[in-house]
Amino acid sequence: MTMRTIFTTPASLSPFPGKSRPAARAKACLPAPAELRAAGFEQVKLLACNIGYLDIRSFQKVEAGAAMTAAVLDFFSDTAALLIDLRRHELGDTAAASLLVSHFFDTELVHLEAEYWTAVRRQRAYSPLGSQGSRYVGPAVYVLIGKRSSAVAIGLARMLQSSGRATIVGEAPANCTISADLTVAEESAILAAHRAALKRLPSVA
Numbered sequence: 001m002t003m004r005t006i007f008t009t010p011a012s013l014s015p016f017p018g019k020s021r022p023a024a025r026a027k028a029c030l031p032a033p034a035e036l037r038a039a040g041f042e043q044v045k046l047l048a049c050n051i052g053y054l055d056i057r058s059f060q061k062v063e064a065g066a067a068m069t070a071a072v073l074d075f076f077s078d079t080a081a082l083l084i085d086l087r088r089h090e091l092g093d094t095a096a097a098s099l100l101v102s103h104f105f106d107t108e109l110v111h112l113e114a115e116y117w118t119a120v121r122r123q124r125a126y127s128p129l130g131s132q133g134s135r136y137v138g139p140a141v142y143v144l145i146g147k148r149s150s151a152v153a154i155g156l157a158r159m160l161q162s163s164g165r166a167t168i169v170g171e172a173p174a175n176c177t178i179s180a181d182l183t184v185a186e187e188s189a190i191l192a193a194h195r196a197a198l199k200r201l202p203s204v205a
Helices: 033-038 062-075 094-102 151-162 186-199
Strands: 003-007 027-031 041-047 051-056 081-085 111-117 120-126 140-145 166-170
Touching: 027 033, 027 062, 033 041, 033 062, 041 062, 051 186, 062 094, 081 186, 094 151, 140 151, 140 186, 151 166, 166 186
Parallel strands: 051 081, 081 140, 140 166
Antiparallel strands: 003 027, 041 051, 111 120
16 A cells, blocks of 8 residues: 655635644645545545544445555544545445444444344444554544435444444435434535534634
């Protein structure tokens, strides 16, 4: 995996004119954009007030994608909050989704895959691989969903929501077993999640 240093400008990262992120995050090491996209990570960037934004379109098989997932989470290690955008997620490996979820807890066995059969909820825990890289334990996490979010994406959102680790923002697909914590039109989900994250920051509350 080729690594390179990417320099970014605050104006290209902020959802609001005139906002910027701390200068300390102006330089970060990430895989090349083409490699990120090949792994399903469409956008990896920082928004205003040092809030991370991760747009995921698919998941590689867990064995192939573990190192890339670790590199992406390392990039967000000192952010104030993280937005995970699954509104256009199309496909991927369920185990890889669970591996991503594992980065948001400080224990090894944290993968909760909820299965629903009529009115009975069954949960089982498993650990496909030990997490590599940083754990993103303290800051708030917001998961954006939309009408086109795949079943794998909804499963990931459910895992984080049911464990109390994330706030779900947007619109759920039809006939879906998940409800958003903050229901907004999916085109407004980034703005709504970003505002919710800002309210939790002492310096901007």
